[in-house]
Amino acid sequence: MTEAASRTSNSTTAEAAIAGAEADDTDTGAHLSAATSQNPEGPEHPERPENPENPENPENPWPRYWPLLLLGAALVPGVVLFVVGRWMEEPAVQAWRTVCLSITVQALPFLLLGTALSGAINAFVPARVFTRVLPKRPTLAVPVAGAAGVVLPGCECASVPVAQSLIRRGVDPAAAFAFLLSAPAINPIVLTATAIAFPGSPAMVLARLLASLVTAAAMGWLWLWLGRAEWLKPVARHTGHRPGQSRWNEFRTGFQHDFLHAGGFLVVGAMAAATFNVLVPRTVLDTFADSPWLSVLFLAALAILLSVCSEADAFVAASLTGFSPTARLTFMVVGPMVDLKLIALQTGTFGRAFAVRFSAATVVVAILCSALIGAVLL
Numbered sequence: 001m002t003e004a005a006s007r008t009s010n011s012t013t014a015e016a017a018i019a020g021a022e023a024d025d026t027d028t029g030a031h032l033s034a035a036t037s038q039n040p041e042g043p044e045h046p047e048r049p050e051n052p053e054n055p056e057n058p059e060n061p062w063p064r065y066w067p068l069l070l071l072g073a074a075l076v077p078g079v080v081l082f083v084v085g086r087w088m089e090e091p092a093v094q095a096w097r098t099v100c101l102s103i104t105v106q107a108l109p110f111l112l113l114g115t116a117l118s119g120a121i122n123a124f125v126p127a128r129v130f131t132r133v134l135p136k137r138p139t140l141a142v143p144v145a146g147a148a149g150v151v152l153p154g155c156e157c158a159s160v161p162v163a164q165s166l167i168r169r170g171v172d173p174a175a176a177f178a179f180l181l182s183a184p185a186i187n188p189i190v191l192t193a194t195a196i197a198f199p200g201s202p203a204m205v206l207a208r209l210l211a212s213l214v215t216a217a218a219m220g221w222l223w224l225w226l227g228r229a230e231w232l233k234p235v236a237r238h239t240g241h242r243p244g245q246s247r248w249n250e251f252r253t254g255f256q257h258d259f260l261h262a263g264g265f266l267v268v269g270a271m272a273a274a275t276f277n278v279l280v281p282r283t284v285l286d287t288f289a290d291s292p293w294l295s296v297l298f299l300a301a302l303a304i305l306l307s308v309c310s311e312a313d314a315f316v317a318a319s320l321t322g323f324s325p326t327a328r329l330t331f332m333v334v335g336p337m338v339d340l341k342l343i344a345l346q347t348g349t350f351g352r353a354f355a356v357r358f359s360a361a362t363v364v365v366a367i368l369c370s371a372l373i374g375a376v377l378l
Contacts, residue, residue, distance in 0.1 A: 092278055095277070095278050096274045096275065096277070096278045097274075099274035099277045099278070100270050100271055100274035104267060104270045108263075112259065113158050115158075115161045115255050115259040116255055117158070117161075117162055117165075119165075119250075119251045119252070119253075119254035119255035120251060121162070121165045121166070121169065123247045123248075123250040123251040123254060124247055124251070125169070134171065134172075134175060138172045138174050138175065138224055139221065139224065141171075141172055141174070141175040142174050142175050142178045142217055142220030142221055142224070143178070143213075143217045143220075144175070145171070145175035145176065145178045145179040145182075145220070146178040146179060146181070146182040146213055146216040146217045146220065147182070147213065148179055148182075149178075149179050149181075149182030149183030149184075149185075149186055149187065149216070150182075150183075150186050150187055150188065151187070157309075157341065157342075157345065158183070158184075159179070159180045159181075159183040159184055160180065160342070160345045160346060160349050161349070162179070162180075162183070163176040163177065163179055163180035164176075164349050164350070165254075166179065167232075173223060173227065173229075173232065174220040174221070174223040174224045174227065175220060177216075177219060177220055177223055177358070178216045178217055178219065178220035179216075181212070181215060181216035181219055181336075181337045181362065182212055182213060182216035184310040184336035184337070185208065185212035185216075185310060185332075185333065185336040185337065186208075186209055186212050186213060189311055190310050190311055190314070190336070191205055191208070191209060193311055193312070193314045193315070194208055194314040194332065196314075197314035197315045197317065197318040198314070198318055203377050203378060204325065204328075204329065204378065206377060207329050207373050207374055207377040207378055208329060208332050208333065210373050210377075211329060211333045211366070211369045211370045211373045211374070212333055212336070212337075214369045214373070215333060215337065215362070215365050215366045215369045215370075216337075218365050218369065219358075219361065219362055219365055222361060222365070223358075230353075231350075231351065231353045231354045231357060232350050232351060232354055233350060233351030233353070233354070264348070268341075268344045270307065270341055272305075272307075272340045272341075272344075277306065280305075286322065289322040289323050292324055292326075292327075295323045295324055295327040296324075296326060296327045296330050296367065296370070296371060297367070298327075299317075299320070299323060299327045299328065299330050299331040299334075300330050300331065300334045300363065300366070300367050302331065303330075303331045303332075303334045303335035303338075303339060304334065304335070304338055304339050304340065304363070305339075305340060306335070306339070307335075307339040307340045307341045307342075308335060308339075310335065310336035313331065313332055313335045313336070314332055316331075317329075317331045317332050325374060325378040326370065326371060326374030326375060326378055329370050329373070329374045329378060330366070330367055330370040330371065330374070333366050333369065333370045334363060334366045334367065334370070337362050337366055338359045338362050338363050338366070342359075343355055343359050346358065346359065
């Protein structure tokens, strides 16, 4: 009797399960019917992809106004080139382009010389050479390094990479900076150009030599007194010869790095100087020529902005006949030490913190030295 009850219970459970499965099938069929009614094309025909660019014809991948876009792409560049070409023919733009190119071309050979010399020092000159040549005491090494600037026949663009290489080889930064300031101003080429630009005036050549040397030494000593190592942020690169490596490969790597790095900042400085040359009228120069002290300050600022190469600045100074000899001396002393392209080169080589402080201090010291020596000799 118990078995009969168990069979009856199992039969009832099986019938209930079959009924539940049939109900699930019915619900599934109902859902499929609803989906089919919403999509009459059925699962074999998926929905068409939407094209927001062309909703009227979704199957066309092109935008609705593609002919106009194609016409604009063909005409706009031509119109821009035509307008820019006409604008480049303006006299002011032509003058800007001429000045910018002349500054860059004038400084480029000396930048090549400086970076090549920097690479040669890095690859071929042992560090012990500098410790033997320069005095061990930094206070004495500063004037010696300043006088050594006579051996570099180049402009200020060449002195920056050389000074960087000297610092990397163990030379005290104060001595390297004295060399950086004096080399563009006292080398034989610059002094010869000054003598030619001011014929019959050896006092001007002597005044330029002394004012430049005193300024370079004073800035070196000032760095020893107030300079901080954290202001210097030289570009990280290999310095010195590595045993087992080719010296020529090291020279090529150093030369390539320094030239490409400094060349970009040279172009930026040349563009800034060309902009000033074009925008400032000639009448502004005549306004400051009558005042002795204003003329000194004005020509100092003019030397910074014009960024004339040190081999040519004597001829520019000689042409400024309306200004006093001391003011023109200031122009020739400040220009090789601080100008727009040199500030850009120093920023890229040593960092902005150094360039701002060092350039501002150099301008003040150079003006004071020029005014004092000019008052005595001129």
